[in-house]
Amino acid sequence: MALFSRGIGIDLGTANIVVFVEGKGIVLQEPSVIAVEGEERSLVAVGEEAYRMVGRTPGRYQTVHPLREGVIADFGLTQRLLAHTLQRVCGRHPLVRPDVVVCVPAGVTSVERRAVLDAVLRAGARSCELISEPMAAALGAGLEVSEPRGRMVVDIGGGTTDVAVISMGGEVASASIRVGGNTFDAAVARHVDRTHNLTIGPRTAELLKIKVGAARAGAESRELEVTGAHRPSGLPKSAHVTSEALFPALDEPIQAILAGIRSVLERTPAEMAADIYEDGILLTGGGSLLRDFPQRVSESLEVPTRLADDPLTCVARGTGHVLESLARRGRAGAAVATRG
CATH class of the missing domain: 3.30.420.40 (ATPase, nucleotide binding domain)
Known part of the structure; x- marks a missing residue:
């Protein structure tokens, strides 16, 4: 059995899950994706392993983002994602369940907040506190x-x-x-489909965004060759995509x-x-x-x-400040707290 009493901070994002452990810092950062099999939805893979399966699985498998637009879209799979994450960090059979701080979007409803609290507690946490993502980001950025x-x-x-x-x-x-970032990816995929009659997957769209995309019309021009399914024929085909051509697609979500x-x-x-x-x-x-x-x-x-410095982990690092605050005032109240 693993003895584990440190607090844990979780940035539970639509695209990625980042975990901060008291006294250790960032210990886990991977895609918030889960892969399941069949109608009974048996767990196949979580995180990076599941992300590698996106768009590359037979019909009996599904790769799912259990969170959409910052909130829980599939409660059961979110709970399993959290339980798997806590097991990886704490060990499969910890003697002491952790106190957890989780970040949520600023505009979540009371129902959405309750769903996050319930999912974290059912996944094995002793207590759960919520903090808004911009507040956590500010704390994490110093x-x-x-x-x-x-x-x-x-x-x-x-x-x-x-x-x-x-x-x-x-x-x-x-x-x-x-x-958010997924909106950028979807805009890129629509652009390639519309201009080249080429269907590309989410990973290719994300790669295009990173390598070629830009937020300004006058940015340095870049180009990338991508491959997808040619829509009329269904056969593999490649196309060259440039920064200038991609900018109007990205501009709409930026606006x-x-x-x-x-x-x-x-x-x-x-x-x-x-x-x-x-x-x-x-x-x-x-x-x-x-x-x-x-x-x-x-x-x-x-x-x-x-x-910010290391913008991907700012929110998770901000949970560390909340955990320190909890430690200063004592965990007696936190053990039963489910406030957000």
Whole structure:
């Protein structure tokens, strides 16, 4: 049996799951994908192993993202994903169940929050606390959120973009936009299908986004040859895709994110808006790694914008600060807490 009493922080994202362990840091970072077999949905693979199976399995297998747009879409599979994750971190038979902090989008409903809490507790946690993703991202990026000063964080995940203005440990204004890295991938796939009559899988679309995609029309031109199924014939065929051709497809979801940031800025008190203009907007999350995204935000909103260090793990690292806070005030109350 494994003795395990450290707290665990989980960034439970649509695209990836990142796990922080008290005293160890980031210990796990992999796709939040699960592969199942048959009508009984027997577990086949989880995480990176399941991701390698996407688009490459016989009909009796399914590869599933149990979370969509930042919230639980399949409760049973989410619970199994969490249980598998906790087993990997804690051991199969821990003597002490862990206290867990989980990040959720800023705009989740009370029903969605309860679903996350229930899934984590049923997966084997002793207690569960929730923290909003932009607050966790701010903490993980090292921002001083307890000061009476406005800080703006934009966390672009796989399924959602969370925007928040933070001051004195609370969110002054926030929004959760159902647009993220997966939206970029889908836009890329539609572009290739429309312009080349070529159907490509999600992994190829993601590769195109990373290698060729850009958030600005004037970005350095890049080109990549991709292969897919030619739609009229169904035969394999390749096509060359350029940054210039891909930009209009990516621009639509980018505009939606910019509109969301603008709406939060418009609801921000004047003094805090001045703070944000002085300190700039902080971008976190995997979606913010799209080439030239900080420059696009800065040019469009006329507000300085920067990319956080290691934006993929900011949210998970932010849970470490929450775990430290729990340790300082003692875990007596946390053992029965299910507040968020």
